[in-house]
Amino acid sequence: MTNHLAEVGRGSLRCSLCEEPAVTLVRYAKLRLCRKHFAEFVRRRVIKTIERYRLIKSGWKVLVAVSGGKDSSALLHILSEVSRQLNFEVVAVHIDLGIGEYSRKAREVVEKLCGILGVQLVVLDLKDLIGASLPELVTRSRRPACSVCGLVKRYLINSAALELGANAIALGHHMDDLLPYVVKNFITQDLGGIGKLGPGTESEEGLIGRVRPLYEISEREVALYAYVQGLPVVESSCPYTVRGGSIEEEVRRFLNSLEEGSPGIKIAFARALAKNLDFYKSRLLGQVGRCRYCGTPTSAEVCAFCRLTERGLGKPMGPAVRAKIREIVERGVKGFSKAVKNDRASSHKPGE
Numbered sequence: 538m539t540n541h542l543a544e545v546g547r548g549s550l551r552c553s554l555c556e557e558p559a560v561t562l563v564r565y566a567k568l569r570l571c572r573k574h575f576a577e578f579v580r581r582r583v584i585k586t587i588e589r590y591r592l593i594k595s596g597w598k599v600l601v602a603v604s605g606g607k608d609s610s611a612l613l614h615i616l617s618e619v620s621r622q623l624n625f626e627v628v629a630v631h632i633d634l635g636i637g638e639y640s641r642k643a644r645e646v647v648e649k650l651c652g653i654l655g656v657q658l659v660v661l662d663l664k665d666l667i668g669a670s671l672p673e674l675v676t677r678s679r680r681p682a683c684s685v686c687g688l689v690k691r692y693l694i695n696s697a698a699l700e701l702g703a704n705a706i707a708l709g710h711h712m713d714d715l716l717p718y719v720v721k722n723f724i725t726q727d728l729g730g731i732g733k734l735g736p737g738t739e740s741e742e743g744l745i746g747r748v749r750p751l752y753e754i755s756e757r758e759v760a761l762y763a764y765v766q767g768l769p770v771v772e773s774s775c776p777y778t779v780r781g782g783s784i785e786e787e788v789r790r791f792l793n794s795l796e797e798g799s800p801g802i803k804i805a806f807a808r809a810l811a812k813n814l815d816f817y818k819s820r821l822l823g824q825v826g827r828c829r830y831c832g833t834p835t836s837a838e839v840c841a842f843c844r845l846t847e848r849g850l851g852k853p854m855g856p857a858v859r860a861k862i863r864e865i866v867e868r869g870v871k872g873f874s875k876a877v878k879n880d881r882a883s884s885h886k887p888g889e
């Protein structure tokens with residue numbers, strides 16, 4: 538975080554809104570902000586994003602997918618802070634992929650954060666669900682780790698959302714995750730691919746809509762938010778992550794250099810894209826059918842998860858996984874309401 542502090546002149550400058558030292562300069566808003574006012578600024582912008590794109594409605598149950606990284610941890614913190622004002626309920630889901638020490642740490646961090654926030658957490662252990670950890674599934678299916686991981690997470694999170702009766706799945710993607718892929722897909726003219734990179738998708742039968750409340754927040758702002766709030770996060774990145782040399786990363790650097798000279802240009806890009814999203818979505822192949830095994834909407838006869846597990850483990854695991862998640866969710870909901878009741882009872886001292 539030293540670069541944030543260096544930018545505002547080593548604490549010599551005050552917050553634009555109070556007497557505290559500034560921790561950052563938000564150039565597009567022409568504001569220097571202290572810790573407290575920066576966190577408020579981010580939360581207010583997330584509320585505006587939710588309202589602008591109608592991402593979450595009053596009375597909804599929102600399932601937040603939390604990996605243990607700073608992005609989704611910041612998202613969970615922000616949503617749990619603003620949920621009362623916007624009147625929605627927050628539940629967290631974490632997938633334990635069984636990637637050695639990395640997964641152990643990630644799970645620990647997520648359990649700690651949910652404990653602090655008093656948010657119900659559903660942990661899905663991949664090994665328990667399908668009898669294989671992610672590294673085992675990658676070896677057996679002979680497919681690239683990141684595509685197996687993405688596919689497995691999407692399927693499990695959607696299943697959890699269905700079983701929990703959630704209205705939306707909230708993802709920690711910020712604009713520096715999304716915009717580079719928009720440019721990359723434009724270069725390859727994968728216009729349907731651009732249609733998936735907007736602030737949200739609608740729910741359909743068997744597929745819960747996904748929302749991105751950090752759509753107008755930058756990577757740097759998310760990191761600073763997690764830092765000023767002191768959120769527990771895993772510092773190490775996934776051992777499968779390949780860093781450097783990708784087109785997305787080149788584009789990310791390019792967009793950030795544009796932002797230097799024209800503060801606010803990334804937000805303008807994100808908003809302009811959102812206006813034309815229907816056009817890009819119309820270029821997507823529709824989910825014409827349902828998976829023969831598990832009923833999930835798919836453009837093929839068998840959904841990607843059932844295909845992957847059939848190939849790697851000899852059996853399409855969709856139906857078995859759905860049944861196990863149903864059990865876990867039922868158990869979890871009972872356990873959680875009891876825990877919350879006890880907590881509330883013990884925090885009320887007699888005479889209060």
Ligand SMILES: [Zn+2]
Pocket residue numbers: 552553554555556557570571572573574
């Ligand atoms: Zn301040």
Ligand SMILES: [Zn+2]
Pocket residue numbers: 828829830831832833839840841842843844855
């Ligand atoms: Zn299936």
